[in-house]
Amino acid sequence: ETGVTQSPTHLIKTRGQQVTLRCSSQSGHNTVSWYQQALGQGPQFIFQYYREEENGRGNFPPRFSGLQFPNYSSELNVNALELDDSALYLCASSNGLAGNTDTQYFGPGTRLTVL
Amino acid sequence: DQQVKQNSPSLSVQEGRISILNCDYTNSMFDYFLWYKKYPAEGPTFLISISSIKDKNEDGRFTVFLNKSAKHLSLHIVPSQPGDSAVYFCAASDSTSGTYKYIFGTGTRLKVLA
DSSP: OOEEEEESSEEETTTTOOOEEEOOOOOOOOOOEEEEOOOSSSEEEEEEEEEEEEEEEEEETTTTEEEEESOOEEEEEEEOGGGGEEEEEEEEEEEEGGGGGGOOEEEEOOEEEEO | OOSSEEEOEEEEEEETTTTEEEEOOTTTTTEEEEEEOOOOOOEEOOOOOOOOSSSSEEEEEEEEEETTTTEEEEESSSSSOOOGGGOOOOEEOOOOSOOOOOOOOEEEEEEEOO
């Protein structure tokens, strides 16, 4: 059973650019959640996808968008990058069957630096 | 408004002793709670969870206690080992929100001294 994988590991962009981060969910999981973790903070919920549909969104602007594919892998896109977008971006997958008591399993994250 | 709080940024414990990590929450609608451990350059690793219908859950050296009236949960690690040194996050979710998002605390850095 493979765990959650994310790519790339690190990324450096400049202000105003666009970025796409990728996540492959754990085998058997159909739900993907994305979180942003700034330095010294806990992860903050960006949005969640369940069977290719958005299933909730946190307090992030529309320039943060996502997608989930039929194989349940997912992308996070951020447009018009700002310096404050520099953070660790975490993807978590779960099996979507137990509802609230689903446990989310995290990938290693993508470290994004915006200059 | 921080709904999940970990008021101790760091904790040092001698190997073999008990580590107690604390977490407070403000939202009474939270009904599922988890603890994650995070090493540098890795994603959070799930440790243990508890539903609001319980007040205790054990898994090996790890026990989570939930006090709903005080809106407080704690993670006990007994005995503590040097490999337990990491940042620990508590997280909570509200099943009535329709979205199974987790709200995380800011973490407690545990250092287990050999």
